[in-house]
Amino acid sequence: MSMTMSQKILAAHANLDEVRSGQLIMADLDLVLGNDITAPVAIKEFVKFGVDKVFDTKKVALVPDHFTPNKDIKAAQQCKMMREFATDKEIENYFEIGQMGIEHALLPEQGLVDAGDLIIGADSHTCTYGALGAFSTGVGSTDMAAGMASGKAWFKVPSALRFNLTGKLSPWVSGKDLILHIIGMIGVDGALYKSMEFTGPGVSSLSIDDRFTVCNMAIEAGAKNGIFPVDDVALAYLAEHCKRKPVIFEADHDASYDETYEIDLSKIRPTVSFPHLPDNTRTIDEVGEVKIDQVVIGSCTNGRISDLRVAAKILKGRKVDPRVRTIVFPATQEIYLQAMDEGLLKIFVQSGAVVSTPTCGPCLGGHMGILAEGERAVATTNRNFVGRMGHVGSEVYLASPAVAAASALTGFISNPETIEEK
Template sequence: MGMTMTQKILAAHSGQCQVKAGQLILADLDLVLGNDITSPVAIKEFAKLGKDSVFDKDKVTMIMDHFAPNKDIKAAQQCKMCRDFCEDMDITHFYDVGEMGIEHALIPEKGLVTAGNAVIGADSHTCTYGALGAFSTGVGSTDMACGMATGKAWFKVPSAIKVNLTGKLRRFVSGKDVILHLIGRIGVDGALYRSLEFTGEGLSSLTMADRLCIANMAIEAGAKNGIFAVDDITLDYIRAHGGAEPVVYAPDDDAVYDEVIDIDLSAIEPTVAFPHLPENARTFGEIGDIPINQVVIGSCTNGRLEDLQTAAEIMKGHRCAKNVRVIIIPATQQIYLDAMEQGLLKIFIESGAVVSTPTCGPCLGGHMGILAEGERAVTTTNRNFVGRMGHVKSEVYLASPATAAASALTGKITSPWEVMSI
């Protein structure tokens, strides 16, 4: 019986020739990561193990991104615990204010993950690195602690759904629209503890930003991980960012999939997920006149340079609607610098938006853009649960950078096709 991409990676990392869905394995890890919220719990659990060092100081990373720059005393204490631990353990890849970025944008940028890796992180969106052809998945802080100590983790081998991509995206349609479309089709539990494996000739038309966005939100369909077939676009990205030599795992011809989902990229339209689940996906034929109070363009899902370039193209020469707060958050310091050098920040500020240092901030209702009762936000983030960005009676609408930028100009949920000629 053949294996999927994910199963091949897990077999290689558990020292086996073959694994099958449902099998329990102990796998070697190439990277263990945490952030300023999840790492303190892991550090406390690590102390209970009696270890005086991590398994490999080059394969553990902590990134201060959720409540950093510190929003209050508790956040400051948590970050201090991480700083002290990483100094004591001589951790190579510790990223703090001035060097940090949103973890799932920073790690690919720094070349810390390559194709064929097995990665765990104490953050649910660790599945992002599947865009690079890696097996990566979110875990709890206790698993992170054990991973830091031993370099290993237990997994139940997932079965898989094959997502076959054909065609090419139209202008102002992006990976965000693709993943919202997919989640709208299968639901938030449609891929529960399964691998979403993306392949097909349509792959060649997707940028790395598209792929990173899609893999990032695999968890919003309940998936254990999302993973993309490795092609020249993947390999060029890995080499450009100094990643280790990739190991490419292609699925066997007789790999077993629970189902195959076909998506024609040319048929995808700008899509918005309505409150309070990512599966509530609608296109603009189904969307009425919905006024908004806030727009956020950023996050580990859509804070990359390509996302900011798209938003700036739409916003250039225009003013944001009165009484709409527009918050732009580049995902890393390098993206911030590149956006500044390209003049994008000037476009945003002249349009009436604010630009923040890299932070997760508003995505999780942490800081830098909390919603009040009754307020609505269009955001490029990845979750729109009740109270996700603030008051439990606020509303979060998930959208692409293009849709968010168009909505910022009109003050209501608006298709980019409405404000830009295509």
């Protein structure tokens, strides 16, 4: 029986020769992840199991990143519970202030993700790691608890959609524009409980950061996971960060897909998602005049070094509109240091922006940039639901770092192609 890339990973971890779409399987896990919102719930459930230890102290990762540095007493209590659990269970991969980062940027950076891995995380954007050829998906806190205790999880094998990529992205167009284009094309439920598999000659032109962004937002199309083939770009990243030997799975040439979409990367335009769903997309040429109050550049979607470089290139030698609060969030401490070494942080501050410690912060309406009633933000984050970044009467427009930086300068959603290089 022919299988997709995702199905082959699931079959291998279930110790089966083959699996089929819709089949229920129990599979061995390579990593279980939780954050400061979801892990405390999982810890309470774990205690009810009556087990003394996690299945593998090296294969559980706890990352307090959503409300940290602690924004209030409740956040402090949540993190205290995680810290005490990590110490008691001798969990090696606990990352707090000083070592921390936004979880989905941090784990690959720390070498905890490898090609061929099967990963669950109590956070919907765990699907990010498909950029490295892993099957990774978000689960509930109870599943996380069971995973920590047993090292196993139940899965219903997904069917798949194939996105055949050709061509190459134009200047100022990125993986964020690509995934927003796709979500606008198929809808927020267009890949419901399916695997989004990206193939074709255009894949090689996408950077690893582009791929992280695309897979990160697979969940915004309803997908179970997103995944790229393991090519030289992925292998180069893994060689730098991961000490394990990658296990590479390739889809069979006759693998079955529910649908195949042909996408010419050269035709993708800078794309913006209007409120209040990620599939409410328009190209930059269709945006019109939209006045904004805040710009957020960062998050698990677009807080990597390449994202900061793009934003800095646009902001260098310029001033942000004084009416626009512009906040930059490097995704990890390592990215923060690299941005410092490259002079990017100085560019941001001199432009009138502020730079934050790594945190999810405003992405989920947590802290460090909450919107008031009637305010609008351009954000490089992944969701723009009603009240996502603050007041239910506020609006979030999703965009790439290039569009966000250009908009910070003008005070309106703007085309980065119109900003002359200095």
